[in-house]
Amino acid sequence: MSDPLDILRTGFAHAEAYRKGVSARSCGPERDYAEMLESFGEPLPERGQNGEAVISELVQKGEPGLTPMVHPRFFGWVLGGSDPVGVAADWLVSAWGQNAAFHESSPTASALEEIAGRWLLDILDLPGQAAVGFVTGATVANFTALAAARGAILRRSGWDPDADGLFGAPPITVFVGDDAHTSVFSALGYLGLGRNRVCRVRTDAQGRMEPTDLERRVDETAGPKIIIAQAGQINTGAFDPFPEIVNVAREAQAWLHVDGAFGLWARAHPSYNPLTTGVELADSWAVDGHKWLQTPFDSGYTIVRDTDALRQAMQIDASYLPPQTGEDRIPCFLVPELSRRARGVPTWAMLKTLGRDGIEELVDRHCSVAKQISARLDRISGVCVLNEVQLNQIIVEFGASDTTNEQRGMLTEAVITRIRDLGVIFVGGARWKGAWVMRISVICNATGPTEIDAVVNTISSAWADVRANTVKTELSS
Numbered sequence: 001m002s003d004p005l006d007i008l009r010t011g012f013a014h015a016e017a018y019r020k021g022v023s024a025r026s027c028g029p030e031r032d033y034a035e036m037l038e039s040f041g042e043p044l045p046e047r048g049q050n051g052e053a054v055i056s057e058l059v060q061k062g063e064p065g066l067t068p069m070v071h072p073r074f075f076g077w078v079l080g081g082s083d084p085v086g087v088a089a090d091w092l093v094s095a096w097g098q099n100a101a102f103h104e105s106s107p108t109a110s111a112l113e114e115i116a117g118r119w120l121l122d123i124l125d126l127p128g129q130a131a132v133g134f135v136t137g138a139t140v141a142n143f144t145a146l147a148a149a150r151g152a153i154l155r156r157s158g159w160d161p162d163a164d165g166l167f168g169a170p171p172i173t174v175f176v177g178d179d180a181h182t183s184v185f186s187a188l189g190y191l192g193l194g195r196n197r198v199c200r201v202r203t204d205a206q207g208r209m210e211p212t213d214l215e216r217r218v219d220e221t222a223g224p225k226i227i228i229a230q231a232g233q234i235n236t237g238a239f240d241p242f243p244e245i246v247n248v249a250r251e252a253q254a255w256l257h258v259d260g261a262f263g264l265w266a267r268a269h270p271s272y273n274p275l276t277t278g279v280e281l282a283d284s285w286a287v288d289g290h291k292w293l294q295t296p297f298d299s300g301y302t303i304v305r306d307t308d309a310l311r312q313a314m315q316i317d318a319s320y321l322p323p324q325t326g327e328d329r330i331p332c333f334l335v336p337e338l339s340r341r342a343r344g345v346p347t348w349a350m351l352k353t354l355g356r357d358g359i360e361e362l363v364d365r366h367c368s369v370a371k372q373i374s375a376r377l378d379r380i381s382g383v384c385v386l387n388e389v390q391l392n393q394i395i396v397e398f399g400a401s402d403t404t405n406e407q408r409g410m411l412t413e414a415v416i417t418r419i420r421d422l423g424v425i426f427v428g429g430a431r432w433k434g435a436w437v438m439r440i441s442v443i444c445n446a447t448g449p450t451e452i453d454a455v456v457n458t459i460s461s462a463w464a465d466v467r468a469n470t471v472k473t474e475l476s477s
């Protein structure tokens, strides 16, 4: 048997070594999934083993298959950088072994959720009386808020889906922008509202909902309605036109939900806040901590103006659980889980460490770096930035404009593959309006202006390599 403290120290020492060395590492996993399966693959051990040795083996075998998401030149997907403060707070959550279900189970975890929730509403400039549920991410935040929406709007028609289910209920029409995040459709599926049973509203070149199309479709539709808008499109970073959407929603007495996984953080900066004007008038919002706030995974927030609607959707009763009395905030009454991690703790620690000015600085730095990168990429021949870079997201396509969409897609994928081989930066691909594009998301807290040269030079040289190769192939064929 190892000393329990030695096990913790072993874990700490490995974490320290990883963080010290990560920015010098190649910016991508060294081994792939198949290699990792092989590396870890063995039958269930018949006999227990020494815990310290298990942790060391985990690190030795596991590190080659880690993707360096905390690396300053990591721009894949849209992911925060697991700030050390959030990590330390999260370690304590595990070390303390708290189940954050309700006050009695953990007074500290419950109080920190209450305080962090108030701070979130303050920094995001959302209604102070709204309920904040701490969940795993924006997918579950969308699901949870839309569950509240489903119940509230059907009860207005005299039907309680939380008690009686959806069979026989008046049909709900859900209006979603054509470029909404895929997790919204999943959430609708979980809720019995159907992934495909939605009214998809036309969007513009940036992925913003066209309010006239929304208005027309809403006008044509009778019965209960939910409208889902977006703050921060996953590819372009664009914001839906909230003032117009709010008017349509009010007129139709529809519930308005906003998926703002990363984009809602724009509200923390005076120059970017205007992009979100009107968003505060919605009924519910989804936002992530593990993106711009840099908490470790996983951390998201579901925010609902009507606390009762959220409580009714998430209701859970047992003799050993507290009853809801008065307005007391009981953590597990606002989320789908009963036993749960104390996610409020790393959020509290990050908000306290960064403060209002620190969050403003993060948003400012990342948006400014994104704008500088896009301006320089756009000057390279054959490189085309496809979006208006208003926030932190850049999408790029490679190839001459007189080539086919398919040819440009192949060149773009070839550039991404070449960049992965070079290992200096990490970027990914995505489909955007029928084109295969490279997406660069500037959102890791370790990323700053010093990375700009490396990003532009790496992309430029990968593109030169791909072009040289294409020319060679053309000559030889």
Ligand SMILES: *Cc1c(COP(=O)(O)O)cnc(C)c1O
Residues within 6 Å of the ligand: 078, 136, 137, 138, 139, 140, 181, 183, 184, 231, 232, 233, 234, 259, 260, 261, 262, 288, 300
């Ligand atoms: C990332 C993202 C999601 C999904 O969030 P998870 O935290 O991965 O569950 C949903 N919507 C938008 C706009 C996003 O950027």
